[in-house]
Structures are given as C-alpha cells and as structure tokens.
Amino acid sequence: MTHLYERSIEIILENQSATGAYLACPNFPTYRYSWFRDGAFIAYAMNLVGQHESAARFHEWAAGNILARGDVVQRALGKAALGQPLEAQDILHTRYSLHGDETEEDWPNFQLDGFGAWLWALQQHQALSQTPISQACMQAAAMAADYLAALWRRPCYDCWEEFPDERHSYTLAAIHGGLRAYALLSGDERTSTLAAISQTLLAAAADAGHFVKFIGSDAVDASLLGIVVPYAVFPPEHPLVSATVQEIERRLAKDGGVHRYAWDSYYGGGAWVLLAAWLGWYYAEIGDTDRATATLRWVEAQADALGQLPEQIPTNLNDPDYYEPWRQRWGDIANPLLWSHAKYIILKSMIAAA
Numbered sequence: 001m002t003h004l005y006e007r008s009i010e011i012i013l014e015n016q017s018a019t020g021a022y023l024a025c026p027n028f029p030t031y032r033y034s035w036f037r038d039g040a041f042i043a044y045a046m047n048l049v050g051q052h053e054s055a056a057r058f059h060e061w062a063a064g065n066i067l068a069r070g071d072v073v074q075r076a077l078g079k080a081a082l083g084q085p086l087e088a089q090d091i092l093h094t095r096y097s098l099h100g101d102e103t104e105e106d107w108p109n110f111q112l113d114g115f116g117a118w119l120w121a122l123q124q125h126q127a128l129s130q131t132p133i134s135q136a137c138m139q140a141a142a143m144a145a146d147y148l149a150a151l152w153r154r155p156c157y158d159c160w161e162e163f164p165d166e167r168h169s170y171t172l173a174a175i176h177g178g179l180r181a182y183a184l185l186s187g188d189e190r191t192s193t194l195a196a197i198s199q200t201l202l203a204a205a206a207d208a209g210h211f212v213k214f215i216g217s218d219a220v221d222a223s224l225l226g227i228v229v230p231y232a233v234f235p236p237e238h239p240l241v242s243a244t245v246q247e248i249e250r251r252l253a254k255d256g257g258v259h260r261y262a263w264d265s266y267y268g269g270g271a272w273v274l275l276a277a278w279l280g281w282y283y284a285e286i287g288d289t290d291r292a293t294a295t296l297r298w299v300e301a302q303a304d305a306l307g308q309l310p311e312q313i314p315t316n317l318n319d320p321d322y323y324e325p326w327r328q329r330w331g332d333i334a335n336p337l338l339w340s341h342a343k344y345i346i347l348k349s350m351i352a353a354a
Contacts, residue, residue: 004300005348007307008341009049012042015338017098020057024095025311028334033095033103036062036114037159038339040121044230045342048349052129059125059133062118063140065100066092073143080150086110092147094161108157108164113171115144116178120230123181133185145182148175149193158214159223160260166214169204170223172197177231198233202240210243213261220247221261222275229281236286245282253279254316256298262318267326267333269318273302273309277343284350292351299344308336309344 015023021034022042039062043055066073075090093102094111119141126133133141152175158168176197183189204215213221225248227233228241235241252259257271258279280295303309311334314323327333 004303004307004309005345007303008309008345009046009051011308011336011341012046012338013051013054016054016057017061019098019100020059020061021096021098021100022058022338023098024339025334025337027336028331030330031334031337033097034061035095036118037094037111038342040114040117041346042338042342044121044124045345045349047125047128049345052125052131055121055125055129056131059118059122059137061100063134063137065096066140066143067136068100070143073147076147077150080154086151086154094157108161110156110164111159111161111171112148112151112154112156113159113168113174115148116171116174116176116231119144119148119178119185120174120181123184126185138186141182141185142188145179145186145188145190148178149190152193152197158221160264160266163214166216167200168214169201169211170221170226172201173224173227173231173233176233177226180231201227201233205240205244209240210247211240219261220244220251222248222252222258222272222278223260224248225275225278225282229278229285236282245279248279256295256301257313257315259316259318265319265322267312268314268320268323270312270314270323270333271316272312273299273340274311274337274343277340277347280347281343281350284347284354287354289351289354292347292354296344296347296351299347304335309340310335311337311340 015026022039024035024038025031039058043058046055072092079086079090091110093109094114122141155165155167157164159170176194179190179194205211208218211224211227213219224244228236251262258275259269259271276295277299280292283292302313317323
C-alpha cells in the first residue's frame with residue numbers, strides 16, 4: 001500500500017488513549033487493553049518517526065501503573081529473597097485497562113518480558129527524544145529493574161502468553177536488555193545478573209546448536225530474534241545467532257511470512273505480520289538490505305483496503321483444523337494490530353537508516 005507508513009502512524013495515534021495507553025487492537029474485544037510488551041515497541045516506533053510526545057505519554061502511563069503497585073513489587077521481592085512461591089497478588093499484571101485498572105478476567109499475568117521491553121524502550125525514548133526521563137518514570141524503572149533482577153530465574157508465561165512452567169529464551173533476552181537499558185539510564189549496573197542471564201542462554205543452546213524456545217527444548221520460536229534485535233544480548237555475528245536465524249528461516253518462514261513456532265495452533269497457526277517485520281529488522285541490522293526490503297514488501301502486501309495490518313495471515317496454517325474453532329470463539333483475526341504497525345514502522349525506518 002502506497003501510504004501504509006503514514007497510515008500506520010495514524011492508526012497508532014488514533015488508538016492511543018488520553019491516558020497515554022495504546023490499545024493493542026480496537027476491533028478485537030480480547031485485545032482492548034494495553035500491554036507493556038506491545039506498548040514498548042509501539043512507543044519505540046513513535047520515537048523513530050518523531051512522535052516523542054506520544055511515546056512519553058505511554059511511558060508515563062506505564063510508570064504510573066508500576067508506582068501504584070509498589071506493595072506488589074515489595075511482596076514479590078520479599079518472597080523472592082526467601083525462595084517462596086508467588087501468589088496472584090504478588091505479581092505485576094501484564095496488561096491493564098486504558099485507565100490502568102487490572103482486569104477481573106482470568107488472564108496469564110505472570111509475564112516478565114514486557115517489563116524488560118519497557119525498560120529498553122524507555123532508554124530508547126531518552127536517546128531518541130533527547131529529553132530527560134521524568135522522576136516518576138525513573139522511580140518506576142528502578143522498581144521494574146528490582147522486580148526483574150529478583151525474579152528472572154523463575155518460570156513464567158512467554159511473550160505469547162503460553163507455557164507458564166518454562167523458562168523462555170526471549171523472556172531472558174528481554175530482561176537482559178531491560179536491565180542493561182536501566183544501567184544506561186541510572187548508572188546502576190547489575191553486572192553479575194547480566195552475566196548469569198547470558199550464561200543461561202548459552203548453556204540452553206549448547207546441546208541444540210542454536211538458541212531454543214525454552215530451556216530444555218530444541219525447538220525454535222521466531223521471538224528468538226529478540227536476542228539480537230533489539231536486546232543485543234549477543235551480536236549478529238555470533239555463531240549461535242546465525243544458527244538460530246537459519247533455523248527460523250528453515251522451520252518457520254514460508255512464502256514471505258513467519259510463523260511463531262512449528263506446532264502453534266492459535267487460529268490454525270498462520271504467518272504473523274510482526275514476525276516477518278522482525279526478521280526483516282534483523283536483515284537490516286546485518287546490512288542485507290535486499291532481503292529486508294523484500295520482507296517489507298511482503299508486510300505491505302498484507303494491508304487491507306483501509307491500510308490495516310492484522311495480527312496474522314491464515315495461510316500455510318500449521319493446523320487448519322484449529323482456524324474455525326478459534327474464529328468461533330473470539331471472532332475474526334485481530335485487525336488492525338498496533339504491534340504489527342509498529343514493527344512495520346521499525347523495519348521501514350531501519351531500511352531507511354541502512
């Protein structure tokens with residue numbers, strides 16, 4: 001679509017609440033909330049296009065949610081120090097209403113990656129906007145960093161809100177990236193924790209020859225791209241990074257699209273638009289502009305007549321039998337998904353900067 005770039009910015013701004021929160025999707029009831037994870041990437045995209053005020057409002061909203069739950073963080077830290085299990089009241093939720101309320105609906109809330117992503121995006125906001133971070137954001141960032149440093153060894157839901165009993169490589173990468181970003185913001189370097197996370201990732205990859213979806217598995221997940229972009233736990237030239245991308249390309253990339261993981265059955269397990277853009281982001285990072293541009297063209301081709309990018313495309317389904325049951329349960333695939341638009345903006349920006 002000719003003007004998809006401008007349309008993507010428009011869609012994001014139209015779906016940012018007066019509170020600063022970004023709706024994950026305005027037309028999909030289950031996604032009419034704001035996630036730290038989605039919002040972090042959306043705010044980063046807004047910073048890349050000069051919409052710094054939009055990004056700042058999201059960061060203030062996120063910080064306010066953390067500061068309002070200082071007692072939750074303190075309980076989590078206290079139990080972590082004693083090696084005790086966490087109860088539902090001891091964790092920060094992963095998504096909130098536009099006004100920062102927790103939802104009564106049962107949801108897989110123990111997800112750590114979103115807070116790492118937020119810290120990373122907050123530091124990027126400072127760097128790209130060239131403005132100081134507010135006191136509230138710095139206070140919330142300190143709390144988030146303490147929370148992540150205390151809990152990073154614990155199993156939790158992954159970025160797809162699945163597999164709560166596993167330790168996920170993407171989650172570890174997001175925590176590593178978040179803690180390193182906090183060090184840049186505050187000077188509070190957590191060298192031993194960062195080193196331990198890196199070593200955990202290396203040890204998990206040792207038998208498989210590539211980074212793995214979760215510890216103890218040999219599977220790949222397209223979110224493993226986060227290890228190199230944006231969190232830079234390891235550089236693009238690291239042999240395990242190269243091997244992981246090759247496995248993602250071999251197992252999960254089909255006809256331009258990229259699937260989450262091989263046995264994904266959510267809406268049949270189609271190709272996710274944001275994952276194709278993420279792979280293109282990696283290509284741009286390594287200087288492979290031709291492949292990055294080809295990926296960009298595939299993403300653009302998925303936009304509908306209104307310039308909306310969906311969550312996924314129901315082609316090359318992993319398990320077609322699951323498409324209709326999910327559609328009957330939750331309706332049509334989420335469209336537009338603001339995270340998809342954000343990743344498109346990021347990819348286009350990275351190609352332009354290459």
